[in-house]
Amino acid sequence: MMTRPLCLLTLSCVLCLMAAPAFAKIDLVTLPGRDGVQLTIYNSADLTLVRDTRTLTLKRGTNRLQFSWVGTLIDPTSLEMQPLARAGETLIDSLSYPPRTTGLGVWSLSAPAAGPAPFQISYFTSGISWQAYYLATLSNDEGHLRLEGYVRLNNRSGEDYPQAVTRLVVGKIHLIDSIAELARRRVPYGRPGGEPPPTPAPRLSGVRLEADASVAKAVFQLAPKEIVKEGLSEYFLYTIEGTEDISDGWGKRLISFTAPRVPVQNLYRFEEERYGSLPVRFLSFANDAAHQLGREPLPGGLVKVFRSLDGDGHLSYLGAEEVRYVPKGDEVALNLGPALDVTVQPTLLEVQTDGYEWRNEQITGWDEVQEVRIVAANHREVPAKVEIRRSFPVTSWELKNSGNAGTFSTIDKNTVQYMLELAPGARQSFSYRVTLHHGSRAR
């Protein structure tokens, strides 16, 4: 059930008598299997870099090697062959895509001696993907979070990759052409003057739902594997311990990390222009050592947040959010959606205008004075930190606060922020009087 030998990638070695024309028929001589394969799977694009190691039996002189990939999602323009031994003496002369064939390439190379020789063949394929996702469980007092990070691998590439060294890349890559589109081209590099519409993607329909069975198998039958993590350029590389069978049509789940007790802060943000009339609850923590994290960036993925209800392990589901990529040392703020049990109520108490300026019997400027009262209430049994932002329609203004306005700061030219700490069941109110200078009254 597990292994379905598609054998879609074949490599054959052909002895070439001196200078046969490129379009002559090629006879198969040997069909070497893989010695090893390494997959480097990207998550920001449908892209996997495959490095395939094979031992070919060569003749001294010119050899021609045929590689075919019919039915897979390989980008033929990415094909590359490199000798792993006697690299300076073995010369790769050319790679030809013979006429009136599809999914076929022929390398021409010169070997200094006859005998077996290891080669690495690399190429891009689409159809293999991975995503990160997280399960977060908030403690009963909402002060800590148990955070589990997972990766989910899926192979829809049309090719089996047994015993593959698997590496996952976190990072935003720049591509000019999608690999899937390149794989579907009738001619590898297209035709001069334009390419006819690509052929339909092979085997992408009919994705098999029984892939979940392999997930269960991976989780319950295998011991958790270590994932080695390291930074490289603007990317982060996860290398899964040992090898994995990445079979076509199957999925696989691997645990990336577990942080059992991450201190978290509950923050309720109130900003009418951005979130509407209800405060939005955020659960924030930092990706650093103080929060039992910080060993690697957190790849973007869905975080499902639960809350522990009691000592019997009962949970309630708080919500889910697609979290952005979080660099090491940066903060995470999970948006759990609008809150009903923490409220912020702004009330416009009074409006006055004054200081009118005129030109040609037209008003050119005036001052507007607003008196606003803010009442914040925490109806929960745990403390709540409430951030209130108020924006003004002009950039010239003066503000005076009264009452317990918490910690006040100016964010930008037309935004101010109040930070309140509300005890369980507490209510706090304050007022501000803002003078807005319109038109020619702007200073």
Place this chain on the structure above:
Amino acid sequence: MRMIVPFLLLVLLPALPAAARTKLVALPERETTVVRLDNPAATLVEEERVLPLEAGLNQVDFAWQGVQIDPDSIRLTFLDPSAQVQLLSVAYPPGEAALVWTLRATRAGEVRTRITYLLAALDRLVTYQAVADREESHLDLQAFLVLRNFSGEDFASAGFQLGQGKPATGSLAHEETRQQALFAAKGVPVVKTLTWDAALQPWEPKREGLTAGIPVHYRIANTSAASLGQAPLWGGKVRVFQGDGHGGTIFLGEDQAEFTAVGEELKIYVGDSRDVAVTQQKLRDEVVNPRPSRSRMVLYDTEEELAATVENFKKRAVTLDLVEHIAGEWVVGKVSHPFERRDAGTLVVHVPLAAGATEQVKIQYQRRNVRN
């Protein structure tokens, strides 16, 4: 559909009507064929053949059924200056992809000729593969020539010439695509830059829940000091890899390289950095110097101030360019970091960031003579 360009030699005594032409099979093989690919929009083929001519009038029939030759581009040149051969006329037979040259030879013998024509649907691409070292200070650059032949013609042996230098030689069949090495340069110095553009990137990505990548570029000089500079770098796709320190590489990204003349710089957009974050706000935007008066203002200046928090979450130092776009007349005031006025509407602030550092950038400027 494909037909090899035939070359028929016809010894003609009286002139015959075209419909009754008799094609004698005297097919001189191509001796040398050069396919010139300098012009990305048109491919020029030069082929040399030896014609056995009779004394007197000769008709040479050149046909290209199924081959995409531009008929008006076909030229015949006699390479032997001592040959007493004169081209008298060129005729196009009706309903055929062919032409007939009428030649006058003063004596019988072999004459070396070159036939030149523009051939459609045969072209080339140039692709590059760059492998950067782990420090991203140098890279090995390899260029490939990709020949695409859908012209209808087979070339059993030809030289494929791109610019100066030695041509790539080999065969190229109709409907064949072939990739060959063009050149390789090792240890090319590379400068890595990050650029945050105020017009392109979000100002408050964290608050908006966005992962805002900051574009990363590699800059390479096409100079001899950089192990290049022998020839222009043709435009084409560049795929950039980096050594992973374990004997392998990872793919960093790809870009379309522009044509880069010798001495110029090639800029390759590799991907985005998400380990450097920029949060920018406008702290001040005040009207000053209203004219003729504040109440009757038709012209004014502004005092503006931008504040950017730049965080480097990487373990390595980087330099970030902050690109600000300022419309109209403006003068720069106090700026917290080195800057340059790139053009009339662009201010670039260079922000060096130590590993793990956070920099506060302040930019003050005054816009002048803003009309109400």
